[in-house]
Amino acid sequence: MAEKKYDWGAIARNPKFVELHHKKSAFLFGWWIFSTLYYFLLPIGAAYAPGLFKIKIIGVINFGYVFALSQFFVSWGLAHYYAHVANKDFDRMTRNLIDELHL
Template identity: 70%
Template sequence: MAQKQEDWAAIARNPKFIEIHKRKTAFLFGWWIFSTVYYFLLPIGAGAAPGFFSIKVIGTINVGYLFALSQFFVSWAIAIYYASWATRVSDRLTNELIDELKLR
C-alpha cells in the first residue's frame, strides 16, 4: 500500500483502541449469538413442539405464525439498535482515536 506507514502495533496497543475492540467484540458477537439462537428456535420448535406452535392466539392465528413473524421484527430491532449503538459508541470512540493520533 503506497501510503504513510503508520505504527500499527502502537495503535493496536492504544488504550482507546483496546476499548473499541472490547466493546465492539462484546456487542457484535453477543447480539449475533442472540439472533442465531432465536432463529434456530424456529425450526427446532416446529419440529419438537408442533403442539405449542398450533395454539391459537387471535382467531385462527397461532403461536407458530406469530413466532415466525417475530423473527423479522427481532432482526429489524437488532439492526436498528446496532445502528444507534454504533453511532453513540463505536463511531464516536473511533473518531476520538483518529483525532487523537491524527490518522487522517
C-alpha cells in the first residue's frame, strides 16, 4: 500500500482544522464530564441520600428507580445529540478541510 505523503504540520495549523478540533474537544470533553458526573450521582446518592431515593413518585415507584432509569435515557439522548452535532458540524467541517487541501 503506497502511503501518500502529507505535510501534517501544515494541516494542523490550517485555520479550518484548528476550528474543528477546538469545537470538537470542547464538545467531547464537556459532555463526557457531564455524563460521568451524572452517572456518579447514582451510587453517591444511593449511599448518602437514601431518604431522597425512597420518595414515591408515581404509585409505589420511587425517585431512586426513576433516577436510575433516567440514566439510560440521558445516555441515549446524549449519544443521539452527539451523532446529530457530529453529522451536521464536525463531518461538514472535516469535508471542507479535505476539499481545501485537495486530498
